[in-house]
Amino acid sequence: MEAPRSGSFPTAKRCRLVPRPPPAPLEVAGARGPYMPPLCTKSKNPSAKCYGDRFIPDRSAMDMDMAYFLLTEPKKEKENTDMLSPAEEAYKRLLAEKLLNNRSRILTFRNKPPEPEGMVQQLFYETLTSSQTKPARKRRHIPQFSERTLDAPGIVDDFYLNILDWGCKNVMSIALGNTLYLWNSADGSITDLVTIDEDDGPITSVSWSCDGQRIAVGLNSSDIQLWDTSSNRMLRTLHGVHQSRVGSLAWNKNILTTGGMDGNIVNNDVRMRSHVVQIYRGHKDEVCGLRWSGSGQQLASGGNDNLVHIWDVSMASSNPSLGHNRWLHRFGDHLAAVKALAWCPFQSNLLASGGGGDDRHIRFWNTHTGLCLNSVCALLWNKNEKELLSAHGYVQNSLALWKYPSMVKLAELEDHTARVLCLAQSPDGFTVASVAADETLRLWQIFGTSEDVKPVVKTDNVRVGPWGTDCSYFQGLIALVV
Amino acid sequence: MASRTASKDIITLRGSAAIVSEFFGYAANSILYNRGVYPEESFTKVKKYGLTMLLTQDEGVKTFIANLNTQLSEWLEAGKLQRIVLVIMSKATSEVLERWNFSIQTDPEVVDKGVIKEKSDKEIMREIQAIMRQVASCITYLPCLDEPCIFDVLAYTDMDVAVPFTWVESDAKLIDNPQMVKLHSFDTKIHKVDTLVSYKVDEWDEE
Numbered sequence: 001m002e003a004p005r006s007g008s009f010p011t012a013k014r015c016r017l018v019p020r021p022p023p024a025p026l027e028v029a030g031a032r033g034p035y036m037p038p039l040c041t042k043s044k045n046p047s048a049k050c051y052g053d054r055f056i057p058d059r060s061a062m063d064m065d066m067a068y069f070l071l072t073e074p075k076k077e078k079e080n081t082d083m084l085s086p087a088e089e090a091y092k093r094l095l096a097e098k099l100l101n102n103r104s105r106i107l108t109f110r111n112k113p114p115e116p117e118g119m120v121q122q123l124f125y126e127t128l129t130s131s132q133t134k135p136a137r138k139r140r141h142i143p144q145f146s147e148r149t150l151d152a153p154g155i156v157d158d159f160y161l162n163i164l165d166w167g168c169k170n171v172m173s174i175a176l177g178n179t180l181y182l183w184n185s186a187d188g189s190i191t192d193l194v195t196i197d198e199d200d201g202p203i204t205s206v207s208w209s210c211d212g213q214r215i216a217v218g219l220n221s222s223d224i225q226l227w228d229t230s231s232n233r234m235l236r237t238l239h240g241v242h243q244s245r246v247g248s249l250a251w252n253k254n255i256l257t258t259g260g261m262d263g264n265i266v267n268n269d270v271r272m273r274s275h276v277v278q279i280y281r282g283h284k285d286e287v288c289g290l291r292w293s294g295s296g297q298q299l300a301s302g303g304n305d306n307l308v309h310i311w312d313v314s315m316a317s318s319n320p321s322l323g324h325n326r327w328l329h330r331f332g333d334h335l336a337a338v339k340a341l342a343w344c345p346f347q348s349n350l351l352a353s354g355g356g357g358d359d360r361h362i363r364f365w366n367t368h369t370g371l372c373l374n375s376v377c378a379l380l381w382n383k384n385e386k387e388l389l390s391a392h393g394y395v396q397n398s399l400a401l402w403k404y405p406s407m408v409k410l411a412e413l414e415d416h417t418a419r420v421l422c423l424a425q426s427p428d429g430f431t432v433a434s435v436a437a438d439e440t441l442r443l444w445q446i447f448g449t450s451e452d453v454k455p456v457v458k459t460d461n462v463r464v465g466p467w468g469t470d471c472s473y474f475q476g477l478i479a480l481v482v
Numbered sequence: 483m484a485s486r487t488a489s490k491d492i493i494t495l496r497g498s499a500a501i502v503s504e505f506f507g508y509a510a511n512s513i514l515y516n517r518g519v520y521p522e523e524s525f526t527k528v529k530k531y532g533l534t535m536l537l538t539q540d541e542g543v544k545t546f547i548a549n550l551n552t553q554l555s556e557w558l559e560a561g562k563l564q565r566i567v568l569v570i571m572s573k574a575t576s577e578v579l580e581r582w583n584f585s586i587q588t589d590p591e592v593v594d595k596g597v598i599k600e601k602s603d604k605e606i607m608r609e610i611q612a613i614m615r616q617v618a619s620c621i622t623y624l625p626c627l628d629e630p631c632i633f634d635v636l637a638y639t640d641m642d643v644a645v646p647f648t649w650v651e652s653d654a655k656l657i658d659n660p661q662m663v664k665l666h667s668f669d670t671k672i673h674k675v676d677t678l679v680s681y682k683v684d685e686w687d688e689e
Contacts, residue, residue: 104564104638107645108652109550114542115573115632116520 142411146442157437160247160288164435166424167208175203207249218246250290259287280325282309288339302338335359342379382447383429393419491602498672499558503551512617519631531611561593565638569655573630578655580681587674599671609668616665
């Protein structure tokens with residue numbers, strides 16, 4: 001009994017160092033061994049250990065602290081060896097390998113295989129849209145149908161007339177028979193400006209002044225009326241300019257140029273009482289196309305004699321009586337009447353002219369591109385892009401949009417059912433109005449929208465002249481009328 | 483005459499390694515083609531194993547597989563290669579969609595003692611052919627890979643293999659709860675290759 005007790009306890013030595021309580025009579029008989037390790041110094045009542053016997057457990061003799069120590073001590077020791085012993089570590093690893101089947105090293109190439117490129121549609125389109133279209137501007141959508149169609153009843157179906165114009169105040173004027181209508185494109189309101197007497201009518205030409213305030217109305221009777229659209233008042237009538245109807249009008253600042261059936265082209269200074277400034281004689285037949293260049297230096301005229309004339313302001317003699325105003329250029333290449341004339345907004349010396357039914361060509365003067373088209377009734381340059389819109393009569397009755405100078409046809413719009421007579425462009429250059437013999441007026445968003453393009457081309461054909469900005473001129477005109 | 487036929491059937495460790503790595507090259511090409519990882523038009527047809535096999539013409543992929551084969555041969559000859567896994571992952575999410583598992587058992591006797599085994603080329607080819615046919619036919623049951631995918635190859639080697647400079651350790655790229663299909667095996671008497679494809683189950687089919 002004695003031997004195992006002392007031997008089994010490693011703490012026996014220390015036990016003796018601790019001052020022992022005086023031996024109690026029952027101590028030996030009791031569980032002195034396991035229950036009475038001398039370590040239990042914390043025991044509050046050492047005397048209590050003296051109670052109990054072999055059969056009756058003595059709770060007080062149980063040292064819970066010791067029990068705890070005995071229970072936990074070996075555990076801690078084990079943990080420590082686990083961490084420290086390399087042999088244990090190796091064993092553990094081996095065990096894990098065996099159990100987890102982790103006997104191999106998983107290797108892979110540092111360099112990965114190339115990703116599939118052009119991987120079918122999805123990726124292909126991604127690259128296409130991202131890389132290709134960024135440098136090159138996305139091609140804008142060209143609507144194939146007119147945005148709006150307005151009725152134009154009673155329109156005079158006459159090739160030689162110019163009865164549609166769109167002023168810079170965003171008001172469009174159209175003459176239907178004897179009546180001139182104003183259509184405000186901002187709010188869509190329609191004003192019936194004037195109805196001409198049966199004797200004078202019908203209206204053969206309309207043209208907005210450069211400031212969009214005044215409108216010139218050419219009549220079948222050879223008279224030309226000037227109207228102020230802000231007050232809906234007639235400012236004056238120009239009499240006796242031509243012998244017959246006035247089929248074309250063009251403004252250059254305060255100069256109203258009129259082209260008559262008599263083949264004469266007259267520059268009228270509307271501020272002056274004797275308004276005729278110059279007469280250009282060159283056409284032998286009706287003048288049906290008149291356009292001032294953007295700079296206001298040159299006037300292009302087209303006539304029923306198949307000729308195109310370029311008149312230069314600087315060459316004009318100021319004395320109308322001389323009548324010796326010679327043209328700068330005469331182009332006789334067209335084989336039919338030239339009504340469609342358009343100055344290029346980005347190249348001041350470039351004029352496009354389109355011939356009538358027998359000619360079917362658009363010609364570019366100062367360049368040299370001839371194209372086979374059907375009858376060309378009107379031409380418009382896109383102010384924002386290098387594009388040209390042509391309107392056609394017979395055969396197709398369509399509008400065609402051309403890229404300049406490549407002359408690639410971008411779009412053909414076949415909405416009109418009869419020949420297209422006139423074209424007009426909105427002041428911002430994006431909307432085009434076309435009027436046709438089918439008695440419809442159609443509006444096209446053909447030159448894109450303002451979000452599409454920020455103007456790359458300076459619009460120098462919008463002539464901002466003294467008319468409107470120059471008060472003295474306006475006052476002079478009023479004074480004259482009053 | 484007899485000696486000639488006999489010599490033909492002898493297979494060395496080196497020859498076996500070449501067969502296995504070559505097999506893996508063709509198998510990888512076939513998988514990439516059949517699973518549409520690379521566009522169809524980037525593959526050309528060649529005759530191999532008595533079949534028409536498709537080999538990629540994409541320079542990048544070609545180089546990758548060639549480099550892989552060189553390294554695999556080296557490990558195979560040393561008997562250190564346990565498994566090759568071709569992993570197909572989604573390009574966008576890197577989620578593992580398919581694992582083509584080629585387990586390799588090397589006869590240790592051959593590596594250690596240089597024992598020479600006998601097996602005719604013809605027989606090996608026939609076994610490989612069966613696997614290739616199975617690979618091609620897998621499209622019928624494998625789920626559609628309807629998104630752009632990329633692939634990678636994992637090599638399971640013995641622990642004592644030094645990691646070559648161009649290689650890195652990787653995780654196993656496992657699929658959670660995969661569906662597995664065991665394909666045919668082939669045996670060169672030195673290397674036994676078991677093929678197994680595991681793939682992600684189409685969830686919406688389960689519903």
